[in-house]
Amino acid sequence: MPKKFNDKEKQWIRQKLIEEGKRRFESLGLRKTSVEDLTKASGIAQGSFYMFFDSKEELFYHILLEEEAGIRNQLLALVSESAIVTKEGIQRFLLDAIRLLGESPLIRQMYLEGEFTQLVRKLPAELLEQNFSEDTDALMPVIRTWQAAGILVHTRPELIVSMIRSLVLLTLHKQEIGADIYTDTLSFLLDLISDGMVSKRD
Known part of the structure; x- marks a missing residue:
């Protein structure tokens, strides 16, 4: 039976689990990190892990949400x-959105190593x-400003958020696109998107 902890210990x-999880998930990924690894590093029995998270995937996702919230704030x-x-x-x-999200080791692990499939x-x-939902809510001030200026007025905010996320996914496939042409491709795509958005002013 897992040990009982007081509120301060919990x-x-x-x-500690969050800190160890972030460190290990960033370096090893979700699949190569075990619950035993996390509990040993945190000094608790393996069974005690489930007092805090239902699975290592839930811990990973909690850390991912914190990571993305920090990036959105930046x-x-x-x-x-x-x-x-x-x-x-x-x-x-x-470009700032692509740079900040693309620089995150946790996000790169999730997409490049196929961790997202395991989470789903x-x-x-x-x-x-x-x-x-949190992405949409956090970006609403930007989206409202665009729409108040007449940009994508009739577009659902969640579609605009999805477009930004799609651009980020593009950055995670630099090798498949071709390292020598990637920068020019991204620049060309951003130019087309921004030009198209501005041209849709009412």
Whole structure:
């Protein structure tokens, strides 16, 4: 039977699991990290893990949500609402989004190593939906500013968020696209997207 912990111990152990999980998931990935690895590093019995998370996938997803929330906050801190309603401003915003998300070891592990498939298979759909909902909510100030300026006025906000996420996925396939042509391809695509968005002003 797992040991009982007081509230202070529970708080410390949960944070320790998150810290160890982030370190191991970033370096080894989800599949190569076991619950035993996490509990040994945290100084608890393996069975005690399930007092805090239902699975290692749930821990991974919790850490991923924290990671993406931090990235969104960085992104929004870079945004000047008065500067994102031009073609150049939109390009800068999209480039910042691509750079910040593409620099995350955890996000790269999830997509490049096929971890996302395991998450989809192991986690309930409503938990997975939380990620997309939080993206939409966090980016609403930017989307409202675009739409107030007449850009994509009749487009559902979640579609705009999906477009940004799609661009990020593109950056994770640099080798498949071709390293020598990747930068020019991304630049060309961003130019087409931003030009198309501005041309759709009402």
